[in-house]
Amino acid sequence: MMGRSKTIIEKIWEKHVVYQEQEKPDLLYIDLHLIHEVTSPQAFEGLRINKRKVRRPDLTFATMDHNVPTRNRDVIKDEISRKQMETLKENCQENNIPLADMFHPDQGIVHVIGPELGLTQPGKTIVCGDSHTSTHGAFGALAFGIGTSEVEHVLATQTIWQERPKTLNVHVEGDLGAGVTAKDLILAIIAKFGVRFGTGYVMEYTGEAIRNLSMEGRMTVCNMSIEAGARAGLISPDETTVEFLRGRVHVRKDEAFTTIAQDWLALATDDGAVYDKTVTIRGDEVEPQVTWGTNPGMCVPVSGTTPNLNDVEYKQDVERALHYMGLNENQPISSIHIDHVFIGSCTNSRLSDLRRAAEIVKGKHVHANVRAIVVPGSFSIKRQAEQEGLDKIFQDAGFEWREAGCSMCLAMNDDIVPPEGRCASTSNRNFEGRQGNGARTHLVSPEMAAAAAIEGHFVDVRNYAGVAL
Amino acid sequence: MKAIKNHTGLVYPLNRTNIDTDQIIPKQFLKRIERTGFGQFLFYHWRFDDEGNKRQDFSLNKERYQHASILVAGENFGCGSSREHAPWALLDYGFRVIIAPSFADIFYNNALKNGIILIKIEEEQVKQWLEEADIGNLSLSIDLEDQKIFEGNKEYHFQIPAYHKEKLLNGWDDIALTLLHEEKIEIYENSNN
Numbered sequence: 001m002m003g004r005s006k007t008i009i010e011k012i013w014e015k016h017v018v019y020q021e022q023e024k025p026d027l028l029y030i031d032l033h034l035i036h037e038v039t040s041p042q043a044f045e046g047l048r049i050n051k052r053k054v055r056r057p058d059l060t061f062a063t064m065d066h067n068v069p070t071r072n073r074d075v076i077k078d079e080i081s082r083k084q085m086e087t088l089k090e091n092c093q094e095n096n097i098p099l100a101d102m103f104h105p106d107q108g109i110v111h112v113i114g115p116e117l118g119l120t121q122p123g124k125t126i127v128c129g130d131s132h133t134s135t136h137g138a139f140g141a142l143a144f145g146i147g148t149s150e151v152e153h154v155l156a157t158q159t160i161w162q163e164r165p166k167t168l169n170v171h172v173e174g175d176l177g178a179g180v181t182a183k184d185l186i187l188a189i190i191a192k193f194g195v196r197f198g199t200g201y202v203m204e205y206t207g208e209a210i211r212n213l214s215m216e217g218r219m220t221v222c223n224m225s226i227e228a229g230a231r232a233g234l235i236s237p238d239e240t241t242v243e244f245l246r247g248r249v250h251v252r253k254d255e256a257f258t259t260i261a262q263d264w265l266a267l268a269t270d271d272g273a274v275y276d277k278t279v280t281i282r283g284d285e286v287e288p289q290v291t292w293g294t295n296p297g298m299c300v301p302v303s304g305t306t307p308n309l310n311d312v313e314y315k316q317d318v319e320r321a322l323h324y325m326g327l328n329e330n331q332p333i334s335s336i337h338i339d340h341v342f343i344g345s346c347t348n349s350r351l352s353d354l355r356r357a358a359e360i361v362k363g364k365h366v367h368a369n370v371r372a373i374v375v376p377g378s379f380s381i382k383r384q385a386e387q388e389g390l391d392k393i394f395q396d397a398g399f400e401w402r403e404a405g406c407s408m409c410l411a412m413n414d415d416i417v418p419p420e421g422r423c424a425s426t427s428n429r430n431f432e433g434r435q436g437n438g439a440r441t442h443l444v445s446p447e448m449a450a451a452a453a454i455e456g457h458f459v460d461v462r463n464y465a466g467v468a469l
Numbered sequence: 470m471k472a473i474k475n476h477t478g479l480v481y482p483l484n485r486t487n488i489d490t491d492q493i494i495p496k497q498f499l500k501r502i503e504r505t506g507f508g509q510f511l512f513y514h515w516r517f518d519d520e521g522n523k524r525q526d527f528s529l530n531k532e533r534y535q536h537a538s539i540l541v542a543g544e545n546f547g548c549g550s551s552r553e554h555a556p557w558a559l560l561d562y563g564f565r566v567i568i569a570p571s572f573a574d575i576f577y578n579n580a581l582k583n584g585i586i587l588i589k590i591e592e593e594q595v596k597q598w599l600e601e602a603d604i605g606n607l608s609l610s611i612d613l614e615d616q617k618i619f620e621g622n623k624e625y626h627f628q629i630p631a632y633h634k635e636k637l638l639n640g641w642d643d644i645a646l647t648l649l650h651e652e653k654i655e656i657y658e659n660s661n662n
């Protein structure tokens with residue numbers, strides 16, 4: 001007899017419960033634990049103090065990304081950064097954990113290399129001491145960010161206590177228009193429903209526009225689930241998922257692949273499964289988006305303006321945000337002039353992002369007032385981009401071409417936007433000071449960032465001269 | 470983690486919504502490899518100007534909030550990054566209790582693991598305390614066991630999941646608790662390999 005219809009979220013959850021008690025969180029098994037240099041040192045220290053061992057180093061994988069220099073790998077100016085990276089290396093050696101260090105050919109942003117290496121797979125439970133772990137949900141994995149105490153807990157036990165989440169279906173009707181990207185879609189979703197509508201839920205993205213996205217686009221969408229308050233966001237696996245993973249280093253080969261691919265497809269949410277909540281947005285109505293404020297929900301279409309103070313709910317917060325951003329109310333987005341452009345981060349630093357941005361800047365030149373950098377998400381992306389000659393296109397147009405890392409997404413290394421500097425950024429957070437103390441961040445798609453770099457202000461890429469989108 | 474059963478202290482009102490962990494502790498202070506010493510960097514760019522001088526216009530710098538140990542703030546406190554440095558900084562600075570209409574998920578877990586009492590209260594009540602603590606001194610007493618907040622002779626009830634309460638009251642080490650189930654973890658591993 002067929003069981004009850006289930007969402008993918010319930011299916012993954014039920015498969016991973018190690019122990020359950022009434023009215024308590026469940027103890028969940030973790031299939032993949034990703035670690036990086038910033039949120040792990042105190043966890044290893046905790047293990048040492050309590051004489052505990054890493055239970056499954058084989059299910060743990062480490063990289064260096066947040067602190068690494070992107071200009072010259074050999075120059076780490078900051079002693080404390082260096083110490084943090086050395087500490088990770090020692091901890092990995094001591095505990096037999098595989099590490100892609102700064103010079104390793106697999107190095108990159110943790111959420112870029114997991115999928116790239118095929119470590120990320122449908123049905124897995126994945127955690128990392130980083131809130132954008134939700135990115136891996138694009139593959140139909142249940143992936144979420146955890147704090148350092150939880151990192152220590154997973155290292156010691158390979159499990160985590162979790163409350164069973166409520167399920168939220170984010171349904172996108174219709175397809176995206178030409179020149180409108182996954183980034184615009186997720187920004188529009190957060191702008192429409194707010195920065196906390198996902199709190200307490202795991203979101204599943206469904207609908208035509210989602211099905212039509214590439215894996216890269218799906219990662220961009222799932223990446224920003226946390227900006228809507230949801231710890232995890234995912235997409236049911238389909239043929240696109242299977243094809244992306246075929247042949248990747250950590251994925252099974254040949255017949256074993258055919259078998260596992262069938263298991264993956266069977267994880268997809270069943271017809272008739274019920275979610276705790278559903279929200280709907282029309283994909284064909286989404287325009288290219290630009291954030292104007294200091295959280296990702298403070299966002300409007302490029303054709304729009306900053307808000308009118310009489311129309312807003314939390315007036316004091318909006319006033320503060322406009323003040324911080326150096327903007328007025330009712331100001332057209334297209335009138336905002338920028339002086340920095342950052343193409344990179346775990347949201348938008350993949351090969352397809354770089355290709356589309358390169359197409360826009362090809363044969364043009366970065367505006368005289370703008371400093372623009374491209375930071376590939378991984379070493380591997382950098383190598384492929386260079387094979388295709390994308391580095392040349394960017395450099396000829398006046399962009400700097402860097403080594404892989406988090407870079408200006410959070411400015412922990414030397415890649416910093418100066419006070420009152422204004423940056424068109426393909427990253428995921430426009431919080432105060434995120435890209436440098438006093439820096440002003442506008443979140444956009446790679447295409448929008450590329451066009452802004454050339455023009456020196458925001459333009460609608462859909463009518464941007466000479467580009468077929 | 471230290472056990473905490475009740476707490477009485479002065480309220481510091483921070484009337485902002487969506488206070489993110491980048492504000493609570495900016496990234497340049499995440500490079501330390503210890504859990505201690507983060508209090509000095511709490512709300513760093515709100516408290517200090519570019520030269521490192523105290524900003525007179527930021528309320529936490531006011532003399533009368535110097536010994537505050539209860540933070541009251543707007544919706545969605547602790548959103549953004551998963552950095553546990555945020556609760557480490559709050560605790561190290563001296564905050565033992567945070568009251569807000571809602572908290573971000575990861576922050577909530579992180580704070581709990583460090584023995585900070587997080588209390589969700591309806592927005593109307595929070596607004597009232599924000600105002601009272603802004604105008605004059607407001608002191609609150611929290612009784613975790615009975616789930617009550619006392620303001621003078623007024624008392625308010627609050628909700629907290631039973632297992633969270635139990636953990637805070639006992640100061641339990643999570644990993645030791647989980648390892649009591651080690652056999653079940655082994656059984657799971659053996660049947661899934």
Ligand code: SF4
Binds near residue numbers: 132347405406409
């Ligand atoms: S790129 Fe940015 S958001 Fe992504 S992991 Fe690095 S710092 Fe975090």
